[in-house]
Amino acid sequence: MDRGALHALHATETQRFVEAHPACARLAEAGRAHMPYGVPMSWMAKWPGPFAVHVDQAAGAHFTCADGIEHVDLCLGDTGAMSGHAPAPTVAAITAQAARGITSMLPTADAALVAAELTARFGTGASRVEAWQFTLTATDANRHVLRYARHVTGRRRVVVMDFCYHGSVDETFATLDAQGHVVPRRGTIGAPVPADLTTLVVPFNDVDALRTALAGGDVAAVLLEPALTNIGIVLPDDGYLDAVRALTREHGAWMVVDETHTLCAGPGGCTAAWGLDPDVVVVGKTIGGGVPSAAFGLTADLAAAVQRSVELEDIDVGGVGGTLAGNALSMAATRATLTQVLTPAAFAHMEELAVRWTEGVQGVLSATGLPWHVTRLGARAEYAFSPNAPHDGAQAAASDDFPLQQYLHLQALNRGVLLTPFHNMALMSPATSAADVDRHSAAFSEAADAVRALRPRG
Structure with missing residues (x-):
């Protein structure tokens, strides 16, 4: 033009x-x-x-x-x-909770209610995602999941999709150059280590590329959106996500589905709408009705493995957590948003x-x-x-x-x-x-x- x-x-x-x-x-x-x-x-x-x-x-x-x-x-x-700006049920819950206290590093009754609601929405697969932890952003949720995956599996690398989006997680700022090498994504600011040390990148919808990436035996997790959303919407081929599930099981890697954007597919995101069976689900942004809130859910087996592998003495210093994570205001907003707004x-x-x-x-x-x-x-x-x-x-x-x-x-x-x-x-x-x-x-x-x-x- x-x-x-x-x-x-x-x-x-x-x-x-x-x-x-x-x-x-x-x-x-x-x-x-x-x-x-x-x-x-x-x-x-x-x-x-x-x-x-x-x-x-x-x-x-x-x-x-x-x-x-x-x-x-x-x-x-x-x-x-x-959820729309200032939805009335969320505003009412925020107003009521703010008068009773905003954060205390202690749980409120809302946390268990939200975890149960998320299980009802996302825990529909054969493996059943049913053990939830809360953060303020999906970025933090993804970071924590990748730490747990590397810790439990003893493997150091993560597979992501070319041109994926998972917030500001370091491992995801990688792409493929013209020769197929893993390089920092254009515009990456202050990468802590070369991208190919932590990350393998494969094109979305390319089953053979994923099979090759997993064959080395050093991949802790495959982190993916069920459909790419931040480079334009790229939908999965028929059978592609089933192949991801089969390959991750075969090679002992966690299948982590980030539903932060794809929650738009329905109350349980693509996980419920398409009958997916991930090991972990991450969801953020939307669930708090505008108040910072995010969550990650694991299968019972993975949650048990995490709990067995982390000493109580070290549970607060291992790089997973956040003083404001799961605060009372976020939990009240999330409970109201999920149960009364995003129905x-x-x-x-x-x-x-x-x-x-x-x-x-x-x-x-x-x-x-x-x-x-x-x-x-x-x-x-x-x-x-x-x-x-x-x-x-x-x-x-x-x-x-x-x-x-x-x-x-x-x-x-x-x-x-x-x-x-x-x-x-x-x-x-x-x-x-x-x-x-x-x-x-x-x-x-x-x-x-x-x-x-x-x-x-x-």
Whole structure:
């Protein structure tokens, strides 16, 4: 496409954004005095536009920025607010618990209730995931699981999928170069050791590559999302996850399924929806209704092996834990969110709207002839800049177009629709409406017409 014309389109949207957000601009400028990039975490600088929108209040599937503009939120905190913003049952539980104490390093009754609820949702496989521990982030949950896996198996390496996403876990910042060697992923900051010392990387959906990686006998765990989600949605081939299960059992490695993003597939994520049988499940972000909360669940056999292998005297100094993990406020929020907000009925509503969003995008693509595709996973859907859905993460990455993505996100934002900043993803909440979805479809139609005009004729 005509890149100069794309730049001009982006410049027009930037001017529109700046003119509409003077209050956000002032807040951004004030932030730069004492925060790099003017934001509390550097990745927030990646939002489209010359500064980030500052949120004044958020409720349900909408938020209002400092300039008083209401937005449809299809990002939802990149899954952290999949319950919707400030769901009433969660707010009530938080309010009640905060008055009784926020954290004490001691359990409350909510912890056992949440563990039982998670077992009911995820403990459906033959091996039955039923022993749960709590953290504040899925990153910490993944870290702890990998430590336990290496400790119990006596093996040092982890297998991850090329272009996976598991938070900021060191072992997962690895990819394959053109020769198939394990190297640090582009943009990795301050890697503690060379990536190939800790990690083996295999393409998603490649059973032979996984078999080869496990054949060396030094793999403690295979850590994977049941579908890739942070490089665009990459769905598993029929039988692929069954093959992962069979190979990990054959070679004595733990199968760790990270459901932090794929919880969108239903109340028990892909584990329940697809009948998976993992050794460990990790879930985070969503379960606390916006309050930091995450968990990892193990089979009874693995939980027993962990308990046998860790001395009580050393249980607090081995690299697993956290002073605020499982705190009273997080547990109250998680109990309310799981039992009263993210219910089976809520997921049915969310999936119905994701179908509507997908159909809206596909209708625009068909009408404009843009050679893109749209993929859905439960309550999550995403479009990408290739005609066919990718088979692995490398294919998905090859179709990315950052300048085009930035234009499309800014164009949508100027029309009151927020997408996830790192890719073209929309997520539904229990509070999302058909009107919210249709608002995106209208904005996307306008943007697609503009992009189509940039393509060469003939």
